[in-house]
Amino acid sequence: MKRSPANIALRWSGRILVSAILLFVLLPGIVVAVTAFNDRAILAFPPQAWSLRWFWRAFSYSDFGRGFWNGLTVTLWASSIALVIGAAFAIAIHRYNFVLKSLLEGILLSPLIIPHYTIGLGVLILASQAGTGRGFPLVILTHVLLVLPFVMRSTFISLENLDSRLELAASSLGATPGRILLTVTIPLLLPGLLSGWLFAAILSFNEFTATLFVSSQATQTLPVAMYNYVREFADPTLAALSVIYIAVTALLLSFANAFLGLGKILNVDAH
Amino acid sequence: MLMHTDRTAATAGSEAGRQGQPAVQLDGVTKRYGESIALHEAWLKIRPAEFMTLLGPSGCGKTTLLNLVAGFLEADGGEIFIEGTLVTETPAHQREIGIVFQNYALFPHMSVANNIAYGLKTRGIGRKEIARRVDEALALVRLDGFSDRKPRQLSGGQQQRVALARALVIKPKVLLLDEPFSALDKNLRGSMQVELKQIQRELGVTTIFVTHDQGEALSMSDRIAVMSAGRIRQIAAPGDVYCRPADRFVASFVGNVNVLTGRLVERRGEAATVSVGKMRLEVPAAPLAKLAVGDDVDVFIRPEHLAVTPGTAPGSLRGTVTTQVFQGDHIDLYIEIAGVARAPVLLRAPGIAALSSCPAGAEVGLIVGSDDVVAFPPEARES
Structure with a gap:
């Protein structure tokens, strides 16, 4: 390629554009991370003096600790229940032809198009009509609805990649349908099921909008606790919490990558 | 047509009468x-220990037939029997098929x-017995020492042997083979065919083999069912399929x-005479009944x-060599015969x-050196 001035200008403007985009992607994270170390009790950038005290506050503020454990409880239950229901429906829809099959599929995937606040509000109205309190079952139920489509999609993809002849071979060898499911289908779907579960768990743990409607003081998750905090205080505790969150997530993901193979879990190269 | 050929073949084989009940029967x-x-409406009777091949192009229904016998598909009509037992409604896992x-x-x-x-575990067989039979099966397919490998660590030929061992170890009533050689390279295919045939004969297991490869069908089968467009066109021994289609x-x-164009000259009983140019040939009369x-x-x-004849033998055809192709053990000659064949005759x-006696451009005489000539009505006439 000739190094004409126009060419050079084009190349440099390309580099600048890419750098600008990358900077834009990272900027919020960087600003928040730097703010977390600000000594003063305001969310100001750049900081004048440095301190770690907001990290201490993030750990010691009891609502956050409770929110973390609440969120973890909701996440584990919701993504596990969604996994069982979603995988079962996905297998049924993939395998069998029945009346209103596409309608069923549409209903199960509909949380993708219904806004989260609509789902939260709807569940809340139903719960108050039924007279049930805003306990954990309600939050978990809401999260199951929200993450179901993702588990189903992930199972669908794995099912598409599953060679049906493996199941036929198993049945010719005398295995009953139940035995085929346990010894062939589920073991081979496992990477897809795990990736669906992981995806659901991440979504559920971060979910805020719907949870705000259906949770109470006793059941509020970490994002809701953070929201309530920022309404009262304007100090860098949330920034410190963000840094902790990013660090823990990065640690978990590199662990998953090293020991389980992230590509496999996230279905990047399924088969 | 099909019922006719089947009956002829069944009565011709003397052992068929004695063995009675077919291993597989489609009504x-x-x-x-x-x-x-x-x-x-497939009608088919497969004898015990027989190697039956379903041969036809893709979409002819051969795999459908196989899946129906296996129980992977449900028939819309007719009945299937395995060793005399009605299995039309029996689920696949109860059919004891490999x-x-x-x-x-x-x-x-x-x-x-x-x-x-x-397949042994699903039958609730004891651990020791399973180990013994797995070893036996591995020895049968000559894969001793491979028991701890995963399938992806094996070559195509080895994987096929494992699949064969897995199907045979349950002592199936019928062994079904769905184009098992088509994924293998050519050299391996030949040796696997010999090996499979040997194992099949040794164990005496009734086998249904699906293929689109006529060479495979001719070399391995006891009988062949030739299929096209969902119908069985002929069931007969390889030699009969080849010589008396x-x-x-x-x-x-x-x-x-x-394919040469000729004319029906005379018909008497089972045989008929047709003329191709000056040549007269004897053919079976049955296919020409409507003419x-x-x-x-x-x-x-x-x-x-076909054979080349020197000079102008009486009753021979005359043509011009267009191409000769050296094939090592034989020569392919393409010969143009005006008015009789649309394409050059091979x-x-x-x-x-x-190679030297029939160069391209040479005029040669042709004679037919065999009785195995057949004639059919022209394409448009056949229903």
């Missing part, structure tokens, strides 16, 4: 997919030993064949049944003498 089995008919798929379908998450043991589809699908003397017929002649001349 008018039909399978439809919506409007299209995948299999139209199957080897084209891609082998080995369980990728299990070791070779666990793949083979799978039941219709023009079978004649052109199995082996190479030249009148003097009507046009298509005459089917195999390349190796002649298979043994040895290498024809």
Whole structure:
């Protein structure tokens, strides 16, 4: 390629554009991370003096600790229940032809198009009509609805990649349908099921909008606790919490990558 | 047509009468997919220990038939019997059938030993007995020492042997083979065919083999069912399918064949005489039943049944060599015969003498050196 001035200008403007985009992607994270170390009790950038005290506050503020454990409880239950229901429906829809099959599929995937606040509000109205309190079952139920489509999609993809002849071979060898499911289908779907579960768990743990409607003081998750905090205080505790969150997530993901193979879990190269 | 050939073949084999009950029997089995008919009233009786091949192009219904016998599909009509028991409604896992798929379908998450043991475990056989029979099966397919490997660590040929061992270890009533050789390279294919045939004969297991490869079908089968467009066109021993094809589809699908235009000259009982140019040939009369003397017929002649004759022998055809192709052990000659054949006729001349005696452009005489010539009504006439 000739190094004409126009060419050079084009190349440099390309580099600048890419750098600008990358900077834009990272900027919020960087600003928040730097703010977390600000000594003063305001969310100001750049900081004048440095301190770690907001990290201490993030750990010691009891609502956050409770929110973390609440969120973890909701996440584990919701993504596990969604996994069982979603995988079962996905297998049924993939395998069998029945009346209103596409309608069923549409209903199960509909949380993708219904806004989260609509789902939260709807569940809340139903719960108050039924007279049930805003306990954990309600939050978990809401999260199951929200993450179901993702588990189903992930199972669908794995099912598409599953060679049906493996199941036929198993049945010719005398295995009953139940035995085929346990010894062939589920073991081979496992990477897809795990990736669906992981995806659901991440979504559920971060979910805020719907949870705000259906949770109470006793059941509020970490994002809701953070929201309530920022309404009262304007100090860098949330920034410190963000840094902790990013660090823990990065640690978990590199662990998953090293020991389980992230590509496999996230279905990047399924088969 | 099909019932006719089947009966002829059944009474011809003297052992068939004695053995009585067929291993597999299909009585008018039909399978439809919506409007299209995948299999139209298949009638088939397979004898115990027989190697039966279903041969036909893709979409002819051979795999549908196999899946119906396996119980993977439900028939829309007709009945299926295995060893005399009605199994039309029996689910696949109760049919006691072994199957080897084209891609082998080995369980990728299990070791070779666990793949083979799978069918034994479903039968609730004891641990020691399973170990003994798995070893036995591995020895049968000459894979001793491979029991701890995973399928992906094996070559194509080895995977196929595991699939075969897995299917045979349960002592199936019928072994089904769905194009098992098509994924193997050519050299391996030949040796696997010999090995499979040997194992099949040794164990005496009734086998249904699906293939589109006529060479495979001719070399391995006891009998062949030639299929096309959802129908069984002919059921007969390989030699009969090759030399006495039941219709023009079978004649052109199995082996190479030249189609020459001729005329029906005379018909008496089982045989008829047709003329091709000055040449007169004896053919079976049955396929020509609807024709009148003097009507046009298509005459089917195999390349190796034609011979070059020096000079102008009486009753020979005359043609011009257009191309000669040296094939090592024989020479392929393409000969143009005006007014009789639309395309150049292929002649298979043994040895290498024809290389110099029949150069391109040479005029040669042709004679037919075999009785195995058949004639059918021209294409438009056949229903």
